[in-house]
Amino acid sequence: MDFRLKDEQSMIVDSARQLGERFGLDYWREHDARKAFPSEYWRAVCEAGLCGVALPTEYGGSGLGMLEMALIVESLAATGGGSTVGQLFMINPIFGGVSISRFGSEKMRRELLPLIISGEINCCMALTEPDAGTNTLEIKTFAKQEADGGWRLNGRKIWITGVEVASKMLVIARTKKREEAASRTDGLSMFMIDVKREGLSHTSIDKLGTCTLDSSSVFFDDVRIEPEELIGTLHGGWKELLDVLNTERIVTTAGLVGTGELAIRLAVNYANDRKLFGDRPISAYQGLQFPLAQCHVEIEAARLLNHKAASHFDAGLNYGSEANAAKLIAAQTVARATERAMQTMGGMGYAKEYHVERLWRDCRLFRFAPVSEEMILNYVANHDLGMPRSY
Missing domain, CATH: 2.40.110.10 (Butyryl-CoA Dehydrogenase, subunit A, domain 2)
Known part of the structure; x- marks a missing residue:
């Protein structure tokens, strides 16, 4: 099993990271304060061809896969957007793109997919x-x-x-x-x-x-x-809807993984610069190191499990269990990671200027949406462990 990215995937990751860095943290703080849709950002994502990465080439997409989409969302989230980036991909290339490309008529594909991929319409x-x-x-x-x-x-x-x-x-x-x-x-x-x-x-x-x-x-x-x-x-839309919902899990998890990466990086940078009780940075204290290190390890586990879910989707294999489990781990871990990042910063973690409070507010949603952790555990118990339904 080869975990190395292909050259094309590495280029996609680099492109997404560079695009995200053009906007950065201050862009998102401003739009959060105004409760404004990030239209310039989404337009840039679409112009770079990132929205249509997993959609068919005959309608303007790149014809790649859900793994490439997950890599893009991770990179964009980690450069400032946080978990909201996952939602942007959720409403457009998933709710719009996946549902139409997999189950829509040919007329609907021709008319709507190019508009979704180009960012001319949102869904x-x-x-x-x-x-x-x-x-x-x-x-x-x-x-x-x-x-x-x-x-x-x-x-x-x-x-x-x-x-x-x-x-x-x-x-x-x-x-x-x-x-x-x-x-x-x-x-x-x-x-x-x-x-x-x-x-x-x-x-x-x-x-x-x-x-x-x-x-x-x-x-x-x-x-x-x-x-x-x-x-x-x-x-007969129930089974078809599940394909939409499980791919929704993949982009949600990717957004959370990028959020956790960003929150930990902000905390470490702050702790490396902050000195108390002498000349040593506060990052030297294990009381700060260990919680952040634990979150980092768990975020990497969620990332790999999500990549497995995305790879299985691309290969036409069952992927529901992996997609749900990855989302569970990511949501729980990133809630702790953003909390620990705020704790590391002390009072400044509570200030909007330092950005972590936004990441903390945004990621809290995903412990109960788009599916709650309790329902995921029900799914695992029923489908993976063979235990009876409790509801």
Whole structure:
């Protein structure tokens, strides 16, 4: 097993790191303060060809793989963006790109993939509901089919990322009543619709972190869906949705890995410069060294497991267990890494000037989103250990 990067992968990593360094930490601090979408940054990412790295060449992508995307996200996150970078890739090349390239019609691929890859449009996904949470099979948003083959959509979604800047929305809805479905997974379908459409409204949620990307409640009031806006199999969207969700885990983990790398580097640089109780830097004290070293080791473990998940996806192998386990380790470790980085800096770790507080606020989200650590442990217990379901 060869863990060395290929020449092309090394070039991609270097390009991503150089692009990220052009913007840097102050750019993200400013946009976080203004709660502003990083439009200049995302435009630069797309112009550099990084958004479409894992999407087909015939639509403007690079035709590489999810491993290359993970490497890009890690590098961009580590140069300043933090875990929010994972979300930017999540809403566009995953929610938009993966769903369309794998399950969309040829017409949809031709029309939308080049626009996503170039950054001309942004996407979002409307999945989570107030009464269902992570129990996707209990969603109630319903698309009723009409005589001409279209649908009318009614329902509510919550905590939907990026709605305010999105042109297209991947919507997951029931297309069969629960009592008519052959199983719990029967009767779910996916649609790609316009955000600006009669009957669709949304309101922003004020929140702790990830402020450069909005989170919203979304309301569907008799929203018309055209027949050609179906993605994948009518009533059979559950398994297809899992491919979208598990690749979402990969970019989320990559963003967290880069965040942990950045937080530790900021802490070490500060500790190497800070002197107390004589001429020795505070980084010489094992009380500071050991927690940061422990976090570094665990972040590297999450990175490797995520690379395995991405490589398995690219090879057409099962990758769900690896993707979920890597996300679990990364989310827990990076929460501690950012906390320890703040502790290393003392009072200055609490100051926005030193950036770690933003990384700490942003990464906290990912202990319960896009899937909670408890649900990941349920998955591991059921699927990997063969234990009975507890819920």
